Amino acid sequence: MGKRILILDDDSDFNNLLTDIYAQADYEVVSERDPEVAVGLFRDDNFDLVVTDQKMPGLSGEEFIREIKRLKPEVPVIMVSGYLDNDTIRNLIREGVGGVFLKPLNVFSLLKRTSALIESVQPDSERTGVARSVEAEGGDFEHGLPFSFDSYPCRSAASLEFAKKLHHLRGFKNNLVLIGEDGTDLASLLEDIRRFDAEAGEAFALVELEQLGEATLLAALEEAKQAGANRLTLMVSRPDRLHPGQIEAIYAAAKKKGAFQASNLPLRYIFFVNEDIDSLYDGGKIDDNLYMFLGTTEIKVPGLKELREDIPLIARRVIKSEAARQGLPSLPELESPAAALLREKEWPGGMLELKRTVRAVVAASGGQPISREALEESCSRGGGNACEKVRNLKPLLQLRRNDYLKAVHLLGGEEPELTAQVLGVDRTLVHEIVTPGGQTEKRG
Numbered sequence: 306m307g308k309r310i311l312i313l314d315d316d317s318d319f320n321n322l323l324t325d326i327y328a329q330a331d332y333e334v335v336s337e338r339d340p341e342v343a344v345g346l347f348r349d350d351n352f353d354l355v356v357t358d359q360k361m362p363g364l365s366g367e368e369f370i371r372e373i374k375r376l377k378p379e380v381p382v383i384m385v386s387g388y389l390d391n392d393t394i395r396n397l398i399r400e401g402v403g404g405v406f407l408k409p410l411n412v413f414s415l416l417k418r419t420s421a422l423i424e425s426v427q428p429d430s431e432r433t434g435v436a437r438s439v440e441a442e443g444g445d446f447e448h449g450l451p452f453s454f455d456s457y458p459c460r461s462a463a464s465l466e467f468a469k470k471l472h473h474l475r476g477f478k479n480n481l482v483l484i485g486e487d488g489t490d491l492a493s494l495l496e497d498i499r500r501f502d503a504e505a506g507e508a509f510a511l512v513e514l515e516q517l518g519e520a521t522l523l524a525a526l527e528e529a530k531q532a533g534a535n536r537l538t539l540m541v542s543r544p545d546r547l548h549p550g551q552i553e554a555i556y557a558a559a560k561k562k563g564a565f566q567a568s569n570l571p572l573r574y575i576f577f578v579n580e581d582i583d584s585l586y587d588g589g590k591i592d593d594n595l596y597m598f599l600g601t602t603e604i605k606v607p608g609l610k611e612l613r614e615d616i617p618l619i620a621r622r623v624i625k626s627e628a629a630r631q632g633l634p635s636l637p638e639l640e641s642p643a644a645a646l647l648r649e650k651e652w653p654g655g656m657l658e659l660k661r662t663v664r665a666v667v668a669a670s671g672g673q674p675i676s677r678e679a680l681e682e683s684c685s686r687g688g689g690n691a692c693e694k695v696r697n698l699k700p701l702l703q704l705r706r707n708d709y710l711k712a713v714h715l716l717g718g719e720e721p722e723l724t725a726q727v728l729g730v731d732r733t734l735v736h737e738i739v740t741p742g743g744q745t746e747k748r749g
Contacts, residue, residue, distance in 0.1 A: 309351065311337070311346060314336075314338065340362075358385060383402070383418065460615050467607050474602060479559070479600055483575060485655075491542060494540075510525050512540065519732070539575070545585050548737040623667075634672045665683045666683040711738065
């Protein structure tokens, strides 16, 4: 069950706004306009946090806070008001108010503070308990978490906390935003999210940036429907790099408009970005509409710099799976100096680079132990330098792709549908490339 929040504001419009904000962030909300009634609700029910206005008939916000703090002092409170002078703010802080926000609201700051306050009063077993990872034969690991999670062994505090937060947010309603570094293993994370509720009958798919479009989304929805799924979750990487046609397709699929009107299958998105949403917006990388659409439910994916303790365990798991795939006569042992090198090394290509490097050294091992020297040689042949070359090559390849598409478009009589069919791409991509603004015009 989601965390429960009591909202008190005598202004019905703002009360409804706060209710919608928290409901969209997957909180269970009880709202009330009368302070006296709200005191009774608070006394007779259990809430994880209270949000209140200051100026109200009957009891003021300060008086209401004193009443509920007398009943249950451990429940955190946030004050949201149109105007508060400095003396009032100081008094509120002395009364134990955990957050003070002035209208107009910064929604992301409000929700981040809400999450921090709720987390601060959770029992240690839920909040900071460290699950011990046990390394077993062949590199498998087991942790003390009460759910399946295989992306990280959770030896480090960062991966443990991430696993718990991701599991807590598994029931998100509309959109979830993951913030992480390039090279994050998105397929592994999506599989973990699927396993959280494996019996729920939900379909999951990872859509590559270049493939995303109206046709791809329609096909994914139809495939999920044919499989008997009751909902589809789509993971999309780097929405800040999508072209307008792709973004419009995402909106239309979510809102069941245009080509998606006939689809009645619920759809939610997981978006992966490299910066938090506020930074993307402030930097002009996403517009107002996408900023609001992405929502407020976000979680940071820890990078390998935060997971030094996890890296040898991850490597041993990759060694085991790769040795089995290649049919090696014996399981290569990761020697201690090699494990130390993996922990020490910088991984600019993230988790995917780490796994590629380990697979390469397993392939060259012939089943023999993996030494530090062998690992260094493998890194020198590929590793971060190869990843950097690929990243530098991508813009050039994209330019050549665009020129090729334009040539096909011209030879095909400037028919967007024909161009899309010949190249096997979505027609929105054709519109975006052949004409500025995404509006294709056939020459007469």
